[in-house]
Amino acid sequence: MTPAAIALALKLVDLALLGVSTVAEAKTKARMLAEQLKSFQGGDPTDDDWDAMNMATDEKMATLRQRAAEARAAQ
Amino acid sequence: MRRIALLIAVILTASACAFSGQFLTDEEQAALTPQSRAFQLQGEFNILLDAANTYAAQPFCTATLITGCADPDIVVRISEVAEASRPAIDAAQVAARSGAGNSTALSAAARVGVAQLSALLITEGIIGGVQ
Numbered sequence: 001m002t003p004a005a006i007a008l009a010l011k012l013v014d015l016a017l018l019g020v021s022t023v024a025e026a027k028t029k030a031r032m033l034a035e036q037l038k039s040f041q042g043g044d045p046t047d048d049d050w051d052a053m054n055m056a057t058d059e060k061m062a063t064l065r066q067r068a069a070e071a072r073a074a075q
Numbered sequence: 076m077r078r079i080a081l082l083i084a085v086i087l088t089a090s091a092c093a094f095s096g097q098f099l100t101d102e103e104q105a106a107l108t109p110q111s112r113a114f115q116l117q118g119e120f121n122i123l124l125d126a127a128n129t130y131a132a133q134p135f136c137t138a139t140l141i142t143g144c145a146d147p148d149i150v151v152r153i154s155e156v157a158e159a160s161r162p163a164i165d166a167a168q169v170a171a172r173s174g175a176g177n178s179t180a181l182s183a184a185a186r187v188g189v190a191q192l193s194a195l196l197i198t199e200g201i202i203g204g205v206q
Contacts, residue, residue: 022126022202026094029125033118034098037111044110050172053117057164060124061157067131068154071147074135 095119109178113171116185117164123192123202127153130201149199156195160188 036049045053095115096104107115131153136144167185170178196202 022129025129026122026126026202029122030095030119031098033095033115033122036118037095037099037107037115038103040108040111042106042108044108045114049114050168053114053121054168056121057117057124057161060121060128061161063128064124064131064154064157067128068151071131071135071145071150071154074147075151 094122109174109182110171113167113178113182113185116167116182116189120160120164120189120192123189123196124157126196126202127157127192130196130199149201153192153195153199153201156192160185160192163188 095118131145131150133143133145134140135147135150163181163185167178167181169175170181175181193202
């Protein structure tokens, strides 16, 4: 096995491990989201629900945007 | 090849039911109001952003750091896809909350954006497929 092949194999294992952990985390969050949807009991989310959702999206987008700016600098 | 994989992933993700839907019965999913469906969509977008941020938070890969690291090119691409998807998600929310007649069409457009982000994360191995 060449060094390049070993490096590729390590990378694939690394990504597989990350994928497994993120999918487990995503499923937990998806379950929580489903529970929240059930709690609406056929009604609509409240303004507070939407505010919390929008704040969470804004924060996550800001984090990703910041990291992308750092990534551009690292390219 | 990667473009084909991405296209297949987009089609599969877009056509599959929402991944939070696996924890809802068909009846519960069908009973969601348009506003709740927009809420579900944005919640799923947030879950994908969490996965993206988990990946992006790693140190950047270098010639000597090849595992436990984030490829800067991929981080930039994920950010671009997320930024491109956000307006459709916001538009779906506004339409659903105002009871606009085109909320279903806007939700469908937003779902494509979420599917594209999901497909990119799956294609890059960052998330193992959440269907």
